[in-house]
Amino acid sequence: MATIGDVARIAGVSRSTASYALSGKRSISAEVREKVEQAVQQLRYTPNAGAKALATSQTKVIGLLAQFFEDEFAPAMLQYILGVTNRARDCGYDTLLLTEEDGVSALTRISASRMVDGFILLNVAENDDRLDPLRRAPQPGSLVGLPGDPSEIDVFDLDFAATGRLMVETLAELGHRELVLVSQPEHVLQRGGAYVWRLANAAREQAAELGVTLHHHFGSSTQPQIGRELDDLLDAHPNATGLLLNNEAAAAALPSVLQSRGISAPRDISVIGRYSDDFARTFSLPYTAIDSAAAELGRRAVEHLVSRIEGTSDSEKTVVDLIAPQIDDRGSTAVPPTRH
Amino acid sequence: MATIGDVARIAGVSRSTASYALSGKRSISAEVREKVEQAVQQLRYTPNAGAKALATSQTKVIGLLAQFFEDEFAPAMLQYILGVTNRARDCGYDTLLLTEEDGVSALTRISASRMVDGFILLNVAENDDRLDPLRRAPQPGSLVGLPGDPSEIDVFDLDFAATGRLMVETLAELGHRELVLVSQPEHVLQRGGAYVWRLANAAREQAAELGVTLHHHFGSSTQPQIGRELDDLLDAHPNATGLLLNNEAAAAALPSVLQSRGISAPRDISVIGRYSDDFARTFSLPYTAIDSAAAELGRRAVEHLVSRIEGTSDSEKTVVDLIAPQIDDRGSTAVPPTRH
DNA sequence: CTGAAAGCGCTTACAG
DNA sequence: CTGAAAGCGCTTACAG
Numbered sequence: 001m002a003t004i005g006d007v008a009r010i011a012g013v014s015r016s017t018a019s020y021a022l023s024g025k026r027s028i029s030a031e032v033r034e035k036v037e038q039a040v041q042q043l044r045y046t047p048n049a050g051a052k053a054l055a056t057s058q059t060k061v062i063g064l065l066a067q068f069f070e071d072e073f074a075p076a077m078l079q080y081i082l083g084v085t086n087r088a089r090d091c092g093y094d095t096l097l098l099t100e101e102d103g104v105s106a107l108t109r110i111s112a113s114r115m116v117d118g119f120i121l122l123n124v125a126e127n128d129d130r131l132d133p134l135r136r137a138p139q140p141g142s143l144v145g146l147p148g149d150p151s152e153i154d155v156f157d158l159d160f161a162a163t164g165r166l167m168v169e170t171l172a173e174l175g176h177r178e179l180v181l182v183s184q185p186e187h188v189l190q191r192g193g194a195y196v197w198r199l200a201n202a203a204r205e206q207a208a209e210l211g212v213t214l215h216h217h218f219g220s221s222t223q224p225q226i227g228r229e230l231d232d233l234l235d236a237h238p239n240a241t242g243l244l245l246n247n248e249a250a251a252a253a254l255p256s257v258l259q260s261r262g263i264s265a266p267r268d269i270s271v272i273g274r275y276s277d278d279f280a281r282t283f284s285l286p287y288t289a290i291d292s293a294a295a296e297l298g299r300r301a302v303e304h305l306v307s308r309i310e311g312t313s314d315s316e317k318t319v320v321d322l323i324a325p326q327i328d329d330r331g332s333t334a335v336p337p338t339r340h
Numbered sequence: 341m342a343t344i345g346d347v348a349r350i351a352g353v354s355r356s357t358a359s360y361a362l363s364g365k366r367s368i369s370a371e372v373r374e375k376v377e378q379a380v381q382q383l384r385y386t387p388n389a390g391a392k393a394l395a396t397s398q399t400k401v402i403g404l405l406a407q408f409f410e411d412e413f414a415p416a417m418l419q420y421i422l423g424v425t426n427r428a429r430d431c432g433y434d435t436l437l438l439t440e441e442d443g444v445s446a447l448t449r450i451s452a453s454r455m456v457d458g459f460i461l462l463n464v465a466e467n468d469d470r471l472d473p474l475r476r477a478p479q480p481g482s483l484v485g486l487p488g489d490p491s492e493i494d495v496f497d498l499d500f501a502a503t504g505r506l507m508v509e510t511l512a513e514l515g516h517r518e519l520v521l522v523s524q525p526e527h528v529l530q531r532g533g534a535y536v537w538r539l540a541n542a543a544r545e546q547a548a549e550l551g552v553t554l555h556h557h558f559g560s561s562t563q564p565q566i567g568r569e570l571d572d573l574l575d576a577h578p579n580a581t582g583l584l585l586n587n588e589a590a591a592a593a594l595p596s597v598l599q600s601r602g603i604s605a606p607r608d609i610s611v612i613g614r615y616s617d618d619f620a621r622t623f624s625l626p627y628t629a630i631d632s633a634a635a636e637l638g639r640r641a642v643e644h645l646v647s648r649i650e651g652t653s654d655s656e657k658t659v660v661d662l663i664a665p666q667i668d669d670r671g672s673t674a675v676p677p678t679r680h
Numbered sequence: 681c682t683g684a685a686a687g688c689g690c691t692t693a694c695a696g
Numbered sequence: 697c698t699g700a701a702a703g704c705g706c707t708t709a710c711a712g
Contacts (some may be wrong), residue, residue, distance in 0.1 A: 003689055014699045019691060046452035051689035053390030054704045073622045075415035085439040097437040099425040112386035222621035252624040259599045281562035282413045283623040284592040343705055354683045359707060369681060391705035394688045
């Protein structure tokens with residue numbers, strides 16, 4: 001492969017001049033720049049990334065730490081990942097994807113070997129082991145997912161508390177007085193999926209404030225269990241007229257459950273979920289839902305990280321950016337049926 | 341950060357000795373090795389990846405080129421990706437994930453800058469633009485997805501022809517005489533998703549051979565279109581007793597369609613799909629199905645690539661490894677109903 | 681068994 | 697506006 005030495009030779013200049021002509025870091029006569037550019041074309045010269053990284057201490061690579069909780073549906077993570085990789089590329093960065101179980105060792109290994117300029121952590125847990133090593137690392141980091149202690153780090157997340165409130169509020173305004181919330185499996189919560197209780201707690205408080213009864217249940221994440229659980233829940237709460245689903249599997253199983261009970265949404269029951277539009281359309285989740293905003297979160301995390309890396313942002317203040325929930329109305333909410 | 345020079349100084353040896361002690365590439369006295377290891381511990385020394393890559397021409401990174409067809413469900417790709425990243429790590433490699441639209445430019449850019457030791461291409465199309473640049477690249481590559489011309493490159497894929505045959509055969513043996521196959525959207529096929537027609541053609545041939553009628557249709561990939569299409573198909577082919585689904589959205593929409601028609605599988609109709617177990621369990625796809633084998637394909641592609649990179653495999657022969665289809669029986673097939 | 685030195689391919693003060 | 701040289705942090709023939 002061609003090196004910058006080859007370029008310099010062909011262009012008839014020194015290596016430093018060739019380098020400066022390419023980086024634009026000092027003024028170069030039009031004539032010389034022209035010759036260098038032609039040599040680059042001719043040789044199809046592309047700088048060696050390792051050599052560049054060694055010389056500049058910049059890799060132009062972002063480390064993306066994915067993390068998967070047991071009982072969580074992994075493919076949903078791809079939308080966050082694509083938000084990150086695509087925006088990163090637009091900013092001139094490539095993405096190293098780290099998926100090993102042990103996120104702490106991945107982080108320390110990659111950080112110490114200087115393979116990346118910064119990190120993005122996905123699916124951050126309430127008490128995430130990766131945060132301390134991240135704080136100690138020389139590279140900056142952005143989180144997707146709000147931890148218990150977000151100090152010193154930039155955080156991006158859907159506002160799950162507002163999501164819980166919005167779900168309850170929406171149905172309360174329509175006149176519903178008794179609701180059931182189905183969350184992710186308790187496993188997910190215990191492993192640190194704080195968004196589960198953040199949504200649930202806010203929903204509960206909002207319900208209390210509005211004088212609405214809210215039953216909270218953890219659901220399974222797979223068929224056929226979740227189908228049976230939903231059926232049992234509807235039996236257990238015959239007066240509930242609204243269903244809030246923070247659980248994709250529940251949203252997928254519900255249509256059959258309702259159909260087999262001979263009821264339908266929104267006539268007999270109102271339903272609001274929380275999942276992304278993509279999943280809704282592919283997997284027949286026909287309910288009004290609050291979008292996960294996955295790709296948008298990935299994008300924001302990248303943008304902020306890049307400005308930290310490049311020193312564009314004031315390194316003083318750390319940011320906690322919570323995206324306001326937005327409802328995709330698919331017509332599954334209405335005033336509750338009048339009981340006789 | 342500590343360098344190997346620091347390690348050498350603390351251990352009281354030369355840099356070359358420290359380096360050899362760590363790599364084990366020449367014999368080192370136990371005493372010296374001990375001192376070097378202690379110095380490494382003490383300084384938490386980790387080699388600088390850029391410097392190492394520059395010196396050895398090896399990055400220990402694999403480039404993973406994802407590609408998404410319009411109308412294909414992107415998140416399904418994560419299972420392939422995880423198969424790759426996890427196995428790569430086990431083999432000592434990290435993974436650079438490239439998701440930009442223009443796969444050709446990504447490939448040439450990464451290849452020329454020497455950022456990776458090899459490539460894995462996902463979702464390879466019949467006539468994939470990325471193959472020529474890959475053949476010209478100095479790094480080896482593995483494909484997931486069988487292209488029209490697989491020459492010079494190692495290929496891994498589900499055996500879609502055998503899958504099509506197996507679907508037809510399974511129902512034919514049960515006595516079915518008229519089947520409907522619902523494929524991915526025609527878009528996917530036109531963009532080069534050869535697996536769609538490979539499955540369909542083989543199914544058609546097998547049906548002809550067994551004297552079975554097979555109707556082939558392209559389905560939409562989203563609700564509510566696919567639901568209506570399925571309903572129309574059942575109207576159009578009232579004597580069909582078996583449904584073959586090479587389309588996730590169709591599998592997700594079918595339960596409601598059947599229920600609303602007052603029929604069920606396998607009593608009134610037998611169903612076989614093609615999707616992964618994970619999706620089946622999370623999204624209530626209750627049908628017997630042939631698994632996509634996504635993670636396994638990713639793993640095999642990595643293993644073979646690594647052996648090429650490390651010169652373990654005979655560089656002469658190139659391999660085309662097609663995984664035999666396996667049926668997950670979820671009880672949605674039976675003998676056809678007897679008509680009166 | 682060990683060390684001094686060259687080299688990988690860049691960038692960037694330093695000097696003119 | 698341009699060039700010669702040092703340096704980034706490794707590895708690996710070469711010499712002993």
